[in-house]
Amino acid sequence: MSHRSATPASTPQADLKGLSASTAPVWREELRRLSPLFILLGAILLIAPLGMMGDIVLERRVTLALVNLVAVVGLYIFMGNSGILTFSAVGFMAIGAYVSALTTLNPMLKQTFLPNLPDWLNALQISPLAGTLAAGCVAAAVAAVVGWPLMRLSGIAAAIATLSLLIIAYIGLGNWTSVTGGQTSLMGLNTWVKLWPAAIWACVAVTIAFVYQETRWALALRATREDEVAARASALLPVPLRLIAFVISAFVSGMAGALYGHFLGTLRVETFYLDSTFLFLTMLVVGGQRSLTGAVVGTFAISLLAELLRLLEVGIPMGPVALSAPAGLGDVVLAGVMLAILVFRPQGITGGREVIWPRRHAPTPKQKEETQ
Numbered sequence: 001m002s003h004r005s006a007t008p009a010s011t012p013q014a015d016l017k018g019l020s021a022s023t024a025p026v027w028r029e030e031l032r033r034l035s036p037l038f039i040l041l042g043a044i045l046l047i048a049p050l051g052m053m054g055d056i057v058l059e060r061r062v063t064l065a066l067v068n069l070v071a072v073v074g075l076y077i078f079m080g081n082s083g084i085l086t087f088s089a090v091g092f093m094a095i096g097a098y099v100s101a102l103t104t105l106n107p108m109l110k111q112t113f114l115p116n117l118p119d120w121l122n123a124l125q126i127s128p129l130a131g132t133l134a135a136g137c138v139a140a141a142v143a144a145v146v147g148w149p150l151m152r153l154s155g156i157a158a159a160i161a162t163l164s165l166l167i168i169a170y171i172g173l174g175n176w177t178s179v180t181g182g183q184t185s186l187m188g189l190n191t192w193v194k195l196w197p198a199a200i201w202a203c204v205a206v207t208i209a210f211v212y213q214e215t216r217w218a219l220a221l222r223a224t225r226e227d228e229v230a231a232r233a234s235a236l237l238p239v240p241l242r243l244i245a246f247v248i249s250a251f252v253s254g255m256a257g258a259l260y261g262h263f264l265g266t267l268r269v270e271t272f273y274l275d276s277t278f279l280f281l282t283m284l285v286v287g288g289q290r291s292l293t294g295a296v297v298g299t300f301a302i303s304l305l306a307e308l309l310r311l312l313e314v315g316i317p318m319g320p321v322a323l324s325a326p327a328g329l330g331d332v333v334l335a336g337v338m339l340a341i342l343v344f345r346p347q348g349i350t351g352g353r354e355v356i357w358p359r360r361h362a363p364t365p366k367q368k369e370e371t372q
Contacts, residue, residue: 062195
């Protein structure tokens with residue numbers, strides 16, 4: 001005699017309902033994990049149109065802020081994840097800028113400004129997109145070569161080593177007269193970096209940084225940042241982890257240099273030295289060096305503050321008089337802001353946290369009972 005089960009048979013509708021209930025939280029958590037990327041990209045695409053609401057000066061200021069964002073993101077990829085202070089990002093920017101210039105400049109202009117250039121390089125001319133990618137690749141290749149011995153250093157020794165790289169890049173490019181023109185200006189670059197191209201490349205840089213920081217290599221690198229001894233005890237090797245971040249950082253920095261050169265239309269070695277280095281460090285530290293959100297927030301905050309100080313130095317008309325500030329006030333204020341952040345909020349404006357979509361509250365037992 002057969003016995004029927006006391007449990008009622010499930011229907012296809014019930015099975016689908018149970019499957020939907022089990023998978024919905026997984027999808028929500030996955031979207032929540034990706035929400036920092038979507039929010040940051042949305043912020044960039046919302047800020048970019050602000051440059052179209054004013055004159056050409058405002059448009060160029062917003063474009064420059066977006067180009068600076070690419071540079072700061074490149075700095076964050078290594079410095080934020082490893083916790084090692086680095087000064088070499090601007091050196092890789094300089095390499096990228098000259099690689100892009102030499103590969104995209106018109107051969108006639110190269111013959112005029114660089115008569116001693118090798119014939120194969122003089123005849124080479126590629127598209128701006130290919131030139132920007134080539135700039136990043138060459139910078140990354142240089143970082144891979146010099147980074148292997150340097151990534152064995154930590155603390156102040158690593159910072160001094162990266163500062164040495166910046167000085168070497170500055171002196172080398174400034175004296176390689178046959179290829180870079182030395183201390184003279186290299187003019188005639190195609191100024192294709194306008195508002196929306198800069199916004200698109202900023203989105204690309206943010207995406208690269210976010211995808212990297214979600215990998216297991218970045219997670220392991222952040223573990224070495226927090227406690228290197230414990231990380232080594234867990235079989236995590238800091239040197240290759242740092243080298244991966246260093247190469248990716250150099251790639252984004254090289255692209256930033258190409259964008260900067262094609263934004264200005266003119267290259268000078270002095271552009272890529274200490275002033276730019278300290279500006280990008282200020283942007284990252286003020287925003288929060290341990291998060292990608294901090295890099296974005298710090299860049300836009302310092303860019304806005306610098307623009308307001310510039311207008312104040314030029315003079316703001318207020319009726320019969322003009323309110324103005326002495327020259328050099330902007331640099332003093334930026335240094336003061338960085339000092340105040342380091343003293344009162346060492347983790348920056350964002351506190352080293354990512355902006356994230358708020359989690360939905362879990363249903364109460366009563367709500368669960370009502371839905372059943």
